[in-house]
Amino acid sequence: MKHLLSTEGIDPAQATAILDTAASLKQALEGREVRKLPTLRGRTVITMFYEASTRTRVSFEIAGKWMSADVVNVSSSGSSVGKGESLRDTALTLAAAGADCVIVRHPASGAAHRLAGWLRAAGTSVVNAGDGMHEHPTQALLDAATLRERLGDLRDRRIAIVGDVLHSRVARSNVHLLTALGADVTLVAPPTLLPTGVESWPVTISHELDAELPSLDAVMLLRVQAERMHGGFFPSAREYSISYGLSERRLKLLPEHAVVLHPGPMLRGMEIASAVADSPRAAITDQVRNGVHVRMAVLYHLLAHEEENA
Numbered sequence: 001m002k003h004l005l006s007t008e009g010i011d012p013a014q015a016t017a018i019l020d021t022a023a024s025l026k027q028a029l030e031g032r033e034v035r036k037l038p039t040l041r042g043r044t045v046i047t048m049f050y051e052a053s054t055r056t057r058v059s060f061e062i063a064g065k066w067m068s069a070d071v072v073n074v075s076s077s078g079s080s081v082g083k084g085e086s087l088r089d090t091a092l093t094l095a096a097a098g099a100d101c102v103i104v105r106h107p108a109s110g111a112a113h114r115l116a117g118w119l120r121a122a123g124t125s126v127v128n129a130g131d132g133m134h135e136h137p138t139q140a141l142l143d144a145a146t147l148r149e150r151l152g153d154l155r156d157r158r159i160a161i162v163g164d165v166l167h168s169r170v171a172r173s174n175v176h177l178l179t180a181l182g183a184d185v186t187l188v189a190p191p192t193l194l195p196t197g198v199e200s201w202p203v204t205i206s207h208e209l210d211a212e213l214p215s216l217d218a219v220m221l222l223r224v225q226a227e228r229m230h231g232g233f234f235p236s237a238r239e240y241s242i243s244y245g246l247s248e249r250r251l252k253l254l255p256e257h258a259v260v261l262h263p264g265p266m267l268r269g270m271e272i273a274s275a276v277a278d279s280p281r282a283a284i285t286d287q288v289r290n291g292v293h294v295r296m297a298v299l300y301h302l303l304a305h306e307e308e309n310a
Contacts, residue, residue, distance in 0.1 A: 003126045007137045007176040021297035040069035046099045050106045063295035095122035103127040109134035125302040140173035142291040150259045155182030162188040163222035213253040220261040
């Protein structure tokens with residue numbers, strides 16, 4: 001495994017290996033006063049974030065440091081990008097400076113793939129931390145890790161992804177990964193928030209949330225990405241909440257074992273009621289915790305696994 005750019009076409013065995021490694025790392029660190037492993041000592045990991053982020057950026061930084069890597073953060077506002085330097089030249093500069101792995105978030109779909117091509121000769125690994133409306137593979141992996149903790153095997157589990165599918169890289173990555181792991185995925189959204197060609201995806205499409213809830217094992221709410229919207233995709237925040245928000249009433253329609261997920265940041269009162277987000281049924285803080293261990297596992301498989309086997 002050289003890069004992690006997408007979950008589309010992912011080998012289920014490779015995905016399961018990453019999830020198993022994440023679970024092992026979580027268990028190994030549990031109860032430790034000093035959460036440090038020597039696995040990536042001497043390795044340099046650089047994060048390049050061209051879009052705002054809290055959870056992803058912080059968890060990658062913590063993941064690298066807990067594995068004893070040297071972690072350097074590069075932001076567009078504090079680098080030569082602000083002077084007009086291209087993404088390619090920035091990436092080649094970082095590789096020349098000794099980066100073993102570059103983690104990139106960029107507003108342009110496909111940016112991580114281009115980066116991997118430019119850095120092929122340097123041998124630098126690339127992790128896609130979100131590229132435009134395309135994919136966010138580590139988010140899908142941490143979601144799967146959280147679901148496995150709560151539900152066990154995901155094969156034949158019924159999972160609904162609800163809301164702004166059109167603009168969501170999280171939805172795309174989860175569809176690819178969860179279906180590869182054997183889950184039955186349903187997209188629940190207004191027609192205006194579904195992408196063109198969604199009928200060809202390996203999913204079921206629904207526009208009625210209440211009708212789906214009683215048979216679900218998990219429901220994943222998506223953030224309404226107003227910053228990517230140009231025009232009216234739904235009448236109002238209130239109308240959206242009435243049709244697609246997870247309220248306390250709707251929570252009671254779910255089976256007792258069903259799990260509630262949200263990638264964050266949440267729009268409380270619109271996408272999800274505060275009482276639901278803070279309930280024991282919600283695994284939202286578990287997603288954040290698992291994000292660190294999953295990203296540790298990704299870095300391990302990229303930078304240490306083959307070397308350790310050798």
